[in-house]
Each structure stands twice: as structure tokens, then as C-alpha cells.
Amino acid sequence: MKKRHILFASIFFCTFSAFLVLGCTRNSKNDESDETLTQLTTLLEDETISAQSRYAVINRIANLFYSQGRTDDMVLFLTEWVETHPGDSYDSYWLFMVASNYLKAGEEPLAEYYYERIINNFSDLLVNGDSIHFACLQHLIQISKSSANRINYFNRIISNFPQNVSITEMYLRLALEYENVGEWDMALKSYSLFLEQPDSSTIQISGIPDAYTKARQMVDFSKSPKDWTFESLDALENAVKKAISSYNWRALDRYRSKVNFFAMSWKSSESDPNALENFSMHNFMLGNRIRYNESLDDTSTPTEAYLRTWGWSQYINVWYLYFRKVNFPADPEIHGRWEWAGIYFGEKL
Numbered sequence: 001m002k003k004r005h006i007l008f009a010s011i012f013f014c015t016f017s018a019f020l021v022l023g024c025t026r027n028s029k030n031d032e033s034d035e036t037l038t039q040l041t042t043l044l045e046d047e048t049i050s051a052q053s054r055y056a057v058i059n060r061i062a063n064l065f066y067s068q069g070r071t072d073d074m075v076l077f078l079t080e081w082v083e084t085h086p087g088d089s090y091d092s093y094w095l096f097m098v099a100s101n102y103l104k105a106g107e108e109p110l111a112e113y114y115y116e117r118i119i120n121n122f123s124d125l126l127v128n129g130d131s132i133h134f135a136c137l138q139h140l141i142q143i144s145k146s147s148a149n150r151i152n153y154f155n156r157i158i159s160n161f162p163q164n165v166s167i168t169e170m171y172l173r174l175a176l177e178y179e180n181v182g183e184w185d186m187a188l189k190s191y192s193l194f195l196e197q198p199d200s201s202t203i204q205i206s207g208i209p210d211a212y213t214k215a216r217q218m219v220d221f222s223k224s225p226k227d228w229t230f231e232s233l234d235a236l237e238n239a240v241k242k243a244i245s246s247y248n249w250r251a252l253d254r255y256r257s258k259v260n261f262f263a264m265s266w267k268s269s270e271s272d273p274n275a276l277e278n279f280s281m282h283n284f285m286l287g288n289r290i291r292y293n294e295s296l297d298d299t300s301t302p303t304e305a306y307l308r309t310w311g312w313s314q315y316i317n318v319w320y321l322y323f324r325k326v327n328f329p330a331d332p333e334i335h336g337r338w339e340w341a342g343i344y345f346g347e348k349l
Contacts, residue, residue, distance in 0.1 A: 036064065037061065037064060040057055040060055040061050040064070041061070043057055044057045044058065044061070051089070055090055058078075058081060058090070058094065061077060062074050062077060062078055062094075062097060065077060066101075071101055071105070074097075074098075074101065075098050075101060075102075078094040078095070078097060078098050079094075079095075079098060081094060082094050082095060089125070090125065091122055092118050092122035092123065092124070092125045092132050092133075093125055093127065093132060095114050095117060095118050095122070096114075096115075096118060096132050096135070096136070098114050099111045099113075099114035099115045099118070099136070099139070102114065103139065103143070108143045111139070111143060112140060112143055112144060115136040115137075115139050115140050116136075116140065118132065118133070118136050119133050119136050119137065119140075119156070131161065131164075133156075133160070133161075134157070134160075134161045134164055137153045137156055137157050137161075138157075140153050141153045141154065141157075147177045147180035147181045148181055150173075150177050151174065151177045151178060151181070154170055154173060154174040154177065155174065157170060158170050158171075158174070166199075166203065167197060168194060168197040168199050168200055168203050169203065169205050171190050171191075171193045171194035171197065172190075172191075172194045172205060172208065172211050172215065173205075173208075174190045175187045175188075175190035175191045175194060175215065176208070178190055179329075182329065184329060184330030185330070187218075187330070188218065188219060188222050188330060191215040191218050191219050192219055194211075194215050195212075195215055195216065195219060200212055200215070210269075216260070217259070217260045218328075220259045220260060221259050221260070221328060222328075222330060222331075224258055224259045225258075226326075226331070226334050228254065228255060228256065228257055228258055228339060228340070229326055229334060229337040229338060229339050230255075230337060230338045230339070231337055231338075232337075232338060233305055233323060233325075233338050235338070236255070236323055236338045236339070236340060237296065237305070237307065237323065239251070239255060240252065240255055240307065240321060240340060241292060241307075243255065244290050244292055244309065247285050247290070249280065249281040249282040249285045249286075250282075252281040252285075253280055253281055253282075255340050256281075256340050257339045257340060257341050257342075260341070261278070261340075261341060261342055262341070262342035262343070263279070263342060263343040263345065264342070264343075264344065264345065265344070265345050265346060266344050266345075266346060266348060266349045267349070284312045284313060285312075288311050288312060288313070289311045290309060290310075290311040290312060291309065291310055291311050292307055292308065292309040292310075293307065293308045293309075297320070297348075299348075302325070303324065303325040303327075304322070304323070304324055304325070305322075305323040305324075306320045306321070306322055306323070306344070306348075307320065307321040307323065308320055309321060316345045316346055318345075318346055318347050319343050319344070319345060320343070320344040320348065321340060321342075321343060322340070322341050322342040322343065322344060323338055323339070323340055323341065324338070324339055324341040324342075325337075325338055326338065326339055
């Protein structure tokens with residue numbers, strides 16, 4: 001299977017790699033005089049030189065400016081050339097040099113402007129077999145502050161450069177960006193596309209732990225009736241306590257979340273397949289004397305709560321019932337309600 005390169009693992013165009021490609025090396029020395037620049041400029045004005053020679057001269061001038069620390073002159077020279085020679089097949093390359101200069105200088109808004117200008121207004125150019133548009137998109141994803149823009153960049157990469165990236169990762173990151181702008185239908189579609197990829201359950205994505213679990217929960221929850229949720233934590237707590245007191249196991253089974261409900265030790269993780277349970281409370285209430293604390297656990301927060309109960313089993317006597325505030329902005333009627341999401345076995349660690 002052909003190995004794919006995951007975005008952010010590395011960027012094939014390191015900053016200023018543009019100065020080193022196409023076989024032209026920077027061999028200018030800081031002591032080269034203005035006379036050299038004048039000679040190169042004169043040569044550039046010769047309309048009879050070949051396109052390849054013209055490229056070499058422009059690249060030499062730009063590198064000479066750069067080696068002398070005259071980056072403003074380099075930028076001015078390259079941008080003026082692009083403006084006055086719109087048909088130059090290397091225009092995207094010259095602007096990539098400008099953008100890379102600004103990126104190295106920490107002037108990201110200017111770098112973003114030029115990377116955007118390249119992908120929107122200039123044809124792609126292959127440099128040593130690598131696409132300048134792809135390099136621009138990678139840089140833009142990293143420096144852009146706009147989720148709407150990053151959505152555009154991710155979609156362009158998925159459409160135009162699927163062979164260069166992990167499509168699985170792209171769909172997951174795209175889903176998160178759609179969430180950021182409140183486009184929930186598109187977020188759920190992207191999560192679904194992520195889950196359809198063969199490596200979705202095993203992929204490790206930098207900065208996004210448990211990506212598969214999050215996507216699975218979002219998609220499964222969206223497709224469920226959600227009829228087990230309660231308007232408030234008090235309503236959920238009182239209903240569960242009443243069912244325990246009356247040994248109404250059928251009510252407890254109704255109150256449990258029907259999606260991603262877990263039952264596990266404190267050391268386990270919700271992403272562990274063995275933590276997902278679908279047992280009936282009947283087997284544990286029959287013949288046992290179940291009790292609960294009058295108040296929720298002190299570690300409860302505005303979005304999570306724990307109710308300590310005991311008497312369930314001679315093997316694991318104490319169970320903490322885990323209540324969670326529903327985080328599902330895709331459905332405003334459900335978002336912010338409460339669900340009984342799981343059980344932790346044993347005393348808290």
C-alpha cells in the first residue's frame with residue numbers, strides 16, 4: 001500500500017526552499033557589487049535571451065538581494081516583475097519566494113496574502129515534481145486565522161491533491177472547521193466521510209486525541225431519537241433516584257443513553273471497545289439492596305456530574321453513575337439537555 005504523508009508531519013517546501021530548486025544554487029557572496037546587479041539587470045532587458053536564461057537571471061538577482069540582506073529590494077524586484085510580465089510562466093514561483101520571505105520574517109498576514117494570490121490567480125507550477133499550489137495550501141492552513149478560509153483550503157487539498165495527504169485526517173480536520181463556523185450538517189457529513197475511511201479507527205492525528213471516538217459519537221448521536229435526555233440535571237438525578245428507590249429497572253434502562261453508553265473502571269477509556277455496554281439493569285437490581293448518596297459527588301461540574309451508588313454486586317459494590325450535559329449544537333432543542341452517559345465501577349481513584 002502506498003504510504004501517504006500526513007499533513008503537518010512535514011512541509012516539503014521548507015521556508016526558502018524556493019531559493020534552492022530548479023538547479024539554481026545561491027552562490028552569490030555578500031561582497032558582490034552593485035555593478036554585478038547592473039550587469040544582470042542589463043542582461044534581463046535583452047529580449048533575445050531564452051526563457052530558461054531569463055529565469056536564471058531573475059533568480060540570481062533575487063538571491064543576490066537576499067544574500068546581501070536587502071529583502072525589501074528583493075520583494076520589490078520580484079513583485080514588479082510579476083506585475084509587468086503577467087505571461088511569465090514562473091510568476092507563481094516568484095511570488096512564492098516573496099511569500100516565503102514574509103513567512104520567515106514572521107509577517108504572516110503578508111505571507112498569507114501572497115499564498116492566497118498564487119492559488120487564486122496563477123496556474124500551478126511543478127518544482128522538482130512538487131506543486132507550488134500544494135505548498136501554498138499547506139502554509140495557509142497553518143497560518144490562517146479563519147475557519148472559513150481553512151475549510152476552503154482543506155477542500156482544495158482533498159479535491160486536487162488527495163495523493164499527497166492522508167484523506168482520513170483531512171476529513172476530520174475539515175469537520176472540526178465546519179463545527180467552528182456552525183455548519184453542522186457539513187460537519188456531520190465530514191465526520192461520516194472520516195469514519196468511512198479504512199484507517200479511521202487507528203489513525204493518530206496530532207492535537208486531536210480520540211478522533212475516532214469523537215466522530216463516532218457525533219454521527220451516532222445525530223442518527224438517534226435522543227428521547228432519553230432530560231431538560232435539566234435535577235430532573236435526571238431525581239428520575240434516576242426514584243427508579244433506584246422503587247427498583248424500577250425498566251425505567252433505568254429507558255433513562256440510559258442509547259448511544260455510546262459506557263460501563264468501565266476509572267482506569268479505562270470511553271474509546272475502549274470493551275467499555276461500551278448494552279446490559280439490562282434487571283440483572284443487577286434483582287435481589288440486591290441498592291443505595292445512593294443524597295447529593296452528587298463534590299467533583300461534579302456544570303457539564304458533568306457523578307452520583308455514588310452501592311449495593312449492586314458482591315464483586316464490584318460501588319458504582320458511580322455519570323451524568324453529562326449534551327453538547328450537540330446541531331440540534332438546538334437537544335443541545336444543553338442532560339443524559340445518563342455511563343457508569344464507573346469502584347471507588348474513585
